[in-house]
Each structure stands twice: as structure tokens, then as C-alpha cells.
Amino acid sequence: MKLNTKVNLLSTFLTIIILVGSFTGIYFLYKGLAFDTEIAQLQDRADELTMAISTLESVEAAPAILRAYLPPDGFIHAGSDGKTLIRLQASSTIGKIDLKIDTQETAQQFEWNELPTIALNVPVIWPTEEIITIQLIQSLPDIARNLTMLRWILIAMTLLAIIPVYLASVLLVRIIVDPVLRLTTTMQQNISQHSFEQISNVQTKDEI
Numbered sequence: 001m002k003l004n005t006k007v008n009l010l011s012t013f014l015t016i017i018i019l020v021g022s023f024t025g026i027y028f029l030y031k032g033l034a035f036d037t038e039i040a041q042l043q044d045r046a047d048e049l050t051m052a053i054s055t056l057e058s059v060e061a062a063p064a065i066l067r068a069y070l071p072p073d074g075f076i077h078a079g080s081d082g083k084t085l086i087r088l089q090a091s092s093t094i095g096k097i098d099l100k101i102d103t104q105e106t107a108q109q110f111e112w113n114e115l116p117t118i119a120l121n122v123p124v125i126w127p128t129e130e131i132i133t134i135q136l137i138q139s140l141p142d143i144a145r146n147l148t149m150l151r152w153i154l155i156a157m158t159l160l161a162i163i164p165v166y167l168a169s170v171l172l173v174r175i176i177v178d179p180v181l182r183l184t185t186t187m188q189q190n191i192s193q194h195s196f197e198q199i200s201n202v203q204t205k206d207e208i
Contacts, residue, residue, distance in 0.1 A: 003180070004173045011169040012162070019161055023154040030150060034143050039107050039118050045069055046122045046136055053134075056127045062086060066134075074117075074138035078126075085132065115139045116147075 049069040056062060066076050066088055075089035108119045119137045126132045190196055 004177045007173045007177060008166065008169045011172065012166050015165045015169070016158065016162065019158055019165075023158060027147075027150060027154060031143075031147060034146070035109055035116070035118065035140075038138070038140055038143065039109075039120070042071060042118060042120050042136055042138055043107075045071065046120050046134070049134065049136075050122060050124050053124050053126070059127050062127065063088070069136075071136055071138035073141060074136065077135040077137070078132055080130065080132040085126075112137075112139055115141055115144050 046069075049066070052065050052069070053062065056065065062078070063086055066078065066086055070076055070088050070090055073090055075087065077084065078086040106121055110117055110119070117137060117139045119135060122134045122136065123131055124134055
């Protein structure tokens with residue numbers, strides 16, 4: 001394999017590796033920021049819900065308060081010691097959400113029905129003066145669509161970058177390798193013809 005071909009392939013390969021690494025970092029950075037934003041918004045909703053429940057005087061008014069803070073595409077579960085007191089689900093959610101959330105974790109991320117989902121466990125004082133746990137669970141179809149779109153955009157950008165990267169590599173190789181090729185060709189001619197021909201048009205100020 002010729003030197004210029006080796007340099008072309010190597011430089012193109014290394015550049016593509018750098019692009020893939022950079023785009024992968026962008027993807028996971030966006031994913032982390034998106035989840036952090038959604039969890040922060042759900043936490044704000046939980047804080048407001050906690051304040052609203054603290055003002056209740058009877059259990060009968062609790063379902064209305066919980067429904068007012070029901071996450072879109074999710075549900076609210078209120079209970080203690082495995083006992084369900086109230087369970088509300090958003091009408092936009094397809095099918096019944098049946099999740100077993102770890103009550104030891106405050107915030108959780110997981111997949112439900114092939115959708116990214118977040119959950120919060122919030123301890124509150126119920127109107128009966130007992131401490132219960134309210135779980136707010138929200139699926140994130142918008143983030144799933146955005147991540148899929150971002151993934152395809154980054155893949156397309158990587159594929160489209162191959163052509164300009166290769167052309168830039170060819171230009172770089174021509175600048176670097178051509179003087180070496182001219183030097184090699186002239187030396188071979190000098191050896192074969194027993195002559196001392198001088199290399200023409202050498203105007204570089206580097207090692208060549």
C-alpha cells in the first residue's frame with residue numbers, strides 16, 4: 001500500500017473516530033440534561049403538592065388535590081406499607097400503568113412500555129396525621145422522540161462528514177507526501193542512471 005493511501009485512510013479513520021466520540025458525548029450530555037430538567041420540574045410539582053396536602057382538613061378532598069397535580073402521561077399513587085389509598089392515572093396514558101417503584105429511592109429513571117420514565121417518592125403528612133408516601137410517575141414520550149431524532153441527525157452528520165474529511169485528507173497528504181515522492185523519484189533516477197539530477201521546485205523550509 002502506498003504511503004499516501006495509508007495516510008489518507010489513517011487520517012480519515014482518526015477524524016471519524018473523533019467525530020463519533022464527540023457526537024456520542026453530545027447525545028449523552030443532552031440526554032442527561034433533559035432528564036435532569038424533567039426531574040426538577042417533577043420535583044417542583046411534588047413540592048407544591050406537599051404544600052397543598054398540608055392544608056387539607058379531610059381525606060375526602062385529597063383526590064381533587066392529587067388530580068390537580070397529576071403529571072401528564074403518568075400517574076399518582078398514594079399509600080403506605082403496601083396499602084393503596086388513592087391511585088390516579090392520566091387519561092392520555094395508554095393502558096394501565098402497573099409499576100413497582102423502589103420506595104427507598106427519592107428519584108428514579110427507568111423504561112416503561114419502551115418509554116423513558118421518571119418517578120419521585122415524596123413523604124407527606126396525610127389529613128389523618130399518618131405519614132404516607134406519594135409516588136409521582138411520569139413517562140417522557142417527547143424526550144424519547146427528541147432523542148431518536150437527535151440520534152439520527154448525528155448519524156447522518158457523521159456519514160455526510162466522511163466525504164469532506166476524506167477530501168481534506170487527500171489535500172493534506174498532497175502537501176506533505178508529494179515532496180517525499182519527488183525526492184524518492186529523483187533519487188531512484190539518479191541511482192538507475194548514475195546521474196546527479198537536482199530536485200526541481202523545492203522551496204520548503206522544513207525537514208524536506
